[in-house]
Amino acid sequence: MSLVVIGSVAFDAIETPFGKTDKIVGGAATYASLSASYFYENVKIVAVVGDDFHQEDIREFKNHGIDVEGIQVKEGQKSFFWAGKYHNDMNSRDTLATELNVLADFDPIIPESYQDCEFLLLGNLTPKIQTTTINRLKNRPKLIVLDTMNFWMDVALEDLKETIRLVDVLTINDAEARQLSGEYSLVKAANKILQMGPKYLIIKKGEHGALLFHEDQIFSAPALPLAEVFDPTGAGDTFAGGFIGYMAKVGTVNFNNMKNAVIFGSALASFCVEQFGTEKIKNLTQEEVAERVQQFVSLSSFVIEK
């Protein structure tokens, strides 16, 4: 049994008010698989890179016990590259470069050893590739989580709706929920989106936390108030990875486990933004994770006598 993560494995160059990086390893599948690996030991990646991606760049995955058999290396081609600069408030950014390179004609290969996939995370990617991935698995996973973004709503809405129809959990941010549903109220937006296929919807609100919707139930998770957000890159992917990693660990899909999964995902995301790129989330201890989760408990618990 395994947890498969598909998404980009790429190079990023990031500039924030705190500094800038050279090309560092990034990409949705990178953040998500590292995050998931803190909760579940059998994480497998599907991705594509160019021959500029070296063995030492893959080392971190191996250090975390992540299976990289599904990472195709395209000789003579370059890896996906993104460069961006965050503004002072960290809530907006300019994209300085987007070079699709190997991602332009990415055709995901699912190794035979990945066919034991029980938990599938479709990281942010072209919706058609996400759908192809589902179709290439011989057995439908127990839980499929889809992460996507407004870009695909703009350029590939019908494809995206087809993917959404096939999944169990959709994670998007509040602006995206409004765009996808045409409703301003997040309650109304959630009701519409839950009729598009997914049984669960997570609306990520950044510094305001996240909402989990399922049938007529709602769970509101806080965000950890932070003095500094050093680099927000990958926080959403890290959230999704921690979420599905926790679900794979507990194994049973129900609302209570999902509430906890939202908290564990939020905890990992709160680490992610504390340093550049994957710097923080690749070097955590289980103790640090447990302590951070307890901070979420303290932050939101109260006791009212009935």
Added chain:
Amino acid sequence: MSLVVIGSVAFDAIETPFGKTDKIVGGAATYASLSASYFYENVKIVAVVGDDFHQEDIREFKNHGIDVEGIQVKEGQKSFFWAGKYHNDMNSRDTLATELNVLADFDPIIPESYQDCEFLLLGNLTPKIQTTTINRLKNRPKLIVLDTMNFWMDVALEDLKETIRLVDVLTINDAEARQLSGEYSLVKAANKILQMGPKYLIIKKGEHGALLFHEDQIFSAPALPLAEVFDPTGAGDTFAGGFIGYMAKVGTVNFNNMKNAVIFGSALASFCVEQFGTEKIKNLTQEEVAERVQQFVSLSSFVIEK
């Protein structure tokens, strides 16, 4: 022992995408005292109105057991009047009219029977009048809560800082916390503001809930996700009233009680926005309030095995 609320008692004319009202009774002290009255029976108002304010307009206070001895009626003058129109997203509004009238030279009178004040809510008003109110109480109340807004930071910052220095709890929204502190991070903003005098700071984030800060402790309260926000007028005042009403009921000032007070204040505020003006919060039952508070419990509770 009593809870004294000072603030405006006024007429409002409100327009939202759902409809519009004629002049209805509004004002910070109106919303706050009605809200507080669900938790504490000895609520007393200090305010000023004109002779356009009739006995029937005061009836609602009396129905809720609120002492109106401190409401001055100025013969030959008109009550404060505000007219506003909310935009479609309900997050922004245009002020169509602001007629200060009796508020222009409001000199608060504290009746002798109010000198038993143990809990004092300084509703949104000129900071100088708020300070005067504190000074006219012979004994310093056990708990002073100050509600204010960006307008006073723009036009009377030094006066406001003087008032802030004298109180125990400050309630403002996130934009105001940033303006007052000059810090974007709410954690840094809170640290600065807690050095200005108050021991507790509540940052209201509207549909994103509220944060309570005290020393190095933080509590994050959710907002109830609502399908419709009918009229946001008075929600902040209602929150403040519910908050201090609950504190007066339990009597002991500590962080745990304040966490609950934030939840009770949020619950009352969630009712407030469901109808025009005070329509909803003047007709609640204790059962409805208890049920709403339980919705907050369900919304935010999760159990993680250590």
